Amino acid sequence: MKVLVTGGMGYIGSHTCVQMIEAGMTPIIFDNLYNSKATVLPRLENLTGAAPKFVQGDIRDKALLVETMREHAIEAVIHFAGLKAVGESVQKPLEYYDNNVNGTLVLVDAMREVGIKSLVFSSSATVYGDPASVPILESFPTSATNPYGRSKLMVEECLTDFQTANPDWSITLLRYFNPVGSHPSGDLGEDPQGIPNNLMPFISQVAVGRREHLSVFGSDYPTHDGTGVRDYIHVMDLADGHIAALNKVGNKSGLHIYNLGTGNGLSVLDMVKAFEAASDKEIPYQLVDRRQGDIAECWADPSKARKELEWSADRTVDEMTRDTWNWQSKNPQGYPDL
Numbered sequence: 001m002k003v004l005v006t007g008g009m010g011y012i013g014s015h016t017c018v019q020m021i022e023a024g025m026t027p028i029i030f031d032n033l034y035n036s037k038a039t040v041l042p043r044l045e046n047l048t049g050a051a052p053k054f055v056q057g058d059i060r061d062k063a064l065l066v067e068t069m070r071e072h073a074i075e076a077v078i079h080f081a082g083l084k085a086v087g088e089s090v091q092k093p094l095e096y097y098d099n100n101v102n103g104t105l106v107l108v109d110a111m112r113e114v115g116i117k118s119l120v121f122s123s124s125a126t127v128y129g130d131p132a133s134v135p136i137l138e139s140f141p142t143s144a145t146n147p148y149g150r151s152k153l154m155v156e157e158c159l160t161d162f163q164t165a166n167p168d169w170s171i172t173l174l175r176y177f178n179p180v181g182s183h184p185s186g187d188l189g190e191d192p193q194g195i196p197n198n199l200m201p202f203i204s205q206v207a208v209g210r211r212e213h214l215s216v217f218g219s220d221y222p223t224h225d226g227t228g229v230r231d232y233i234h235v236m237d238l239a240d241g242h243i244a245a246l247n248k249v250g251n252k253s254g255l256h257i258y259n260l261g262t263g264n265g266l267s268v269l270d271m272v273k274a275f276e277a278a279s280d281k282e283i284p285y286q287l288v289d290r291r292q293g294d295i296a297e298c299w300a301d302p303s304k305a306r307k308e309l310e311w312s313a314d315r316t317v318d319e320m321t322r323d324t325w326n327w328q329s330k331n332p333q334g335y336p337d338l
């Protein structure tokens with residue numbers, strides 16, 4: 001199957017391309033390299049033996065999308081492209097709505113013009129806002145607390161309306177919990193530009209000596225050790241979730257919504273300890289105030305995906321930390337420029 005992968009040069013997209021090729025699918029990457037490096041491409045080739053086709057372009061460029069879809073006889077689209085930094089979204093809401101919401105509308109319009117009716121969209125557990133309880137089911141109410149989250153929610157709502165008006169389309173909303181880890185080779189990984197916002201890249205940059213210490217945001221949450229609890233999912237499991245979604249529901253008309261998480265909650269300090277064990281490095285940390293907008297606990301009930309997609313996230317926290325460390329220690333400064 002030929003699949004257009006928007007944002008395929010990025011963290012989750014690149015890992016998904018590896019797993020797609022392993023599964024016999026043909027990814028065609030469409031990415032503007034805003035938050036990724038061209039070096040990813042030769043690494044994908046080394047890992048899989050096949051260089052995926054790559055088109056450098058912006059998802060807001062409808063003409064280029066249509067041309068690419070026609071040229072490569074695309075059958076389905078996985079849509080990762082977008083901006084994802086919560087703090088930045090508060091400073092630059094227009095950029096976030098333009099890239100994430102407008103970009104998705106242009107993409108769907110291009111698909112409609114070409115006649116492609118199968119779409120998998122990268123959504124996020126952020127659409128649950130501050131959940132009333134955990135674990136979180138797909139049926140829980142949705143809300144947003146920042147422009148990034150609102151952009152994901154808006155896209156979900158636009159796609160829901162679009163699917164209602166076009167019942168022969170298959171649209172799948174995958175709500176990711178907290179993706180971490182790397183390809184086990186250490187040749188692909190998460191490479192944030194500037195100071196990492198997310199916990200795992202921050203810890204791994206402390207371990208490799210790029211940062212002095214971790215600030216633990218909040219130690220007075222009602223959790224087992226007072227620090228925030230999340231559902232960390234190995235990026236390779238997440239990648240497999242996209243293939244399961246394409247195979248199981250990508251051909252079934254309807255709106256399909258799944259949590260992609262493990263169903264386990266781990267605290268910040270649990271992750272620090274696991275990383276210390278994997279890397280054999282001490283991670284100095286300081287307990288500081290809560291980060292604005294953070295919630296105490298967020299973890300998935302992934303049973304719907306297990307049942308309907310026959311998929312589950314089984315890689316352990318030891319694999320998550322080991323693979324992250326493997327990537328970070330092999331690539332202390334992240335991806336080099338080509």
Ligand code: NAD
Nearest residue numbers: 007010011012031032033034035036058059081082122124
């Ligand atoms: P990433 O930034 O590593 O990858 C996104 C890719 O999209 C980058 O390669 C970037 O260059 C590209 N891109 C951005 N805007 C574009 C545009 N207008 N046109 C073409 N390409 C564009 O991010 P990621 O962590 O791989 O996340 C992928 C998707 O998953 C995003 O939509 C993100 O919101 C969503 N998501 C991520 C997380 C997470 O914690 N990483 C959690 C939930 C959801």
Ligand code: UFG
Nearest residue numbers: 124125126177178197198199202215216217228229268294
């Ligand atoms: N944390 C720290 N120190 C840091 C960074 C994070 O203590 O330097 C803590 C946070 O307070 C939180 C936990 O580590 O308790 C995880 O924080 P992340 O920033 O890694 O992840 P979030 O759960 O805040 O958010 C992530 C993505 C969002 C996505 C959400 C979905 O960044 O885009 O998961 O659950 F929407």
